[in-house]
Amino acid sequence: MRPLILVTNDDGIVAPGIRALVEVASELGDVVVVAPDSPQSGKGHAITIHDPLRLNKVKVFPGIEAYECSGTPVDCVKIARYVVLKDRTIDLCVSGINHGNNLSISILYSGTLSAAMEGSLEGIRSIGFSLDNYSFDADFEPSKPWVRRVMEHSLAKPFQPGTLLNVNLPNLPADLIRGLKVCRQADDRWVEKFQEGRDPRGQPYYWLGGQYLTMDDGTDTDVWAVKNGYVAVVPAMHDLTNYRAMADLQVLENPAGR
Numbered sequence: 001m002r003p004l005i006l007v008t009n010d011d012g013i014v015a016p017g018i019r020a021l022v023e024v025a026s027e028l029g030d031v032v033v034v035a036p037d038s039p040q041s042g043k044g045h046a047i048t049i050h051d052p053l054r055l056n057k058v059k060v061f062p063g064i065e066a067y068e069c070s071g072t073p074v075d076c077v078k079i080a081r082y083v084v085l086k087d088r089t090i091d092l093c094v095s096g097i098n099h100g101n102n103l104s105i106s107i108l109y110s111g112t113l114s115a116a117m118e119g120s121l122e123g124i125r126s127i128g129f130s131l132d133n134y135s136f137d138a139d140f141e142p143s144k145p146w147v148r149r150v151m152e153h154s155l156a157k158p159f160q161p162g163t164l165l166n167v168n169l170p171n172l173p174a175d176l177i178r179g180l181k182v183c184r185q186a187d188d189r190w191v192e193k194f195q196e197g198r199d200p201r202g203q204p205y206y207w208l209g210g211q212y213l214t215m216d217d218g219t220d221t222d223v224w225a226v227k228n229g230y231v232a233v234v235p236a237m238h239d240l241t242n243y244r245a246m247a248d249l250q251v252l253e254n255p256a257g258r
């Protein structure tokens with residue numbers, strides 16, 4: 001039986017990146033798409049609880065069952081799991097291909113990766129894919145063989161419990177992609193900068209911009225890999241416990257603790 005592959009993203013169901021992902025996924029399994037009806041980049045792990053969600057069956061991809069959802073990427077995975085596919089077993093959840101990289105700590109802000117993380121929380125093997133090009137017209141063709149390689153491996157081999165894969169693809173022609181590296185997440189930051197202005201009614205507004213700051217010069221990071229022409233694969237997890245810090249805090253458990 002062909003595996004069932006759930007496809008979602010955060011750039012919206014009409015973004016070229018999800019089309020590329022659907023094309024690869026449909027070579028490997030039966031595909032169902034549940035994706036946002038509007039751009040949801042930067043929504044992280046947000047969910048919708050004060051408004052109802054809308055779900056419409058749409059014909060966006062030839063021959064593929066697809067739904068657009070009014071919610072966030074995480075809403076899409078939840079509604080796919082518990083409504084659209086409630087009677088079926090999802091073998092793989094893939095999100096993207098995002099227009100723009102999701103390297104380093106971007107995993108915390110990215111709707112693409114949060115959708116994959118939500119899949120992993122449901123015990124589904126899940127992968128987020130991102131191309132290092134923010135343009136709507138980005139060329140996803142060179143990424144496809146690598147996307148396929150990671151998806152095939154993920155369908156064949158079980159994941160460690162609670163694991164998702166964060167895959168970043170370099171924006172290069174096929175013959176210049178040097179290979180694939182399994183990496184750690186670089187320890188980088190965004191330095192935020194708000195642009196201030198006045199709206200047409202004279203009210204002040206603040207518009208978040210910012211600059212990506214590389215502080216980690218390791219050669220084993222996702223940032224290094226993509227900058228040097230490799231596909232970066234970071235195994236990630238939702239467990240944010242800092243196990244190394246637990247011992248330092250043990251004194252709190254002792255009422256007379258010092």
Ligand code: MN
Pocket residue numbers: 010011040041042098099100112
């Ligand atoms: Mn996006």
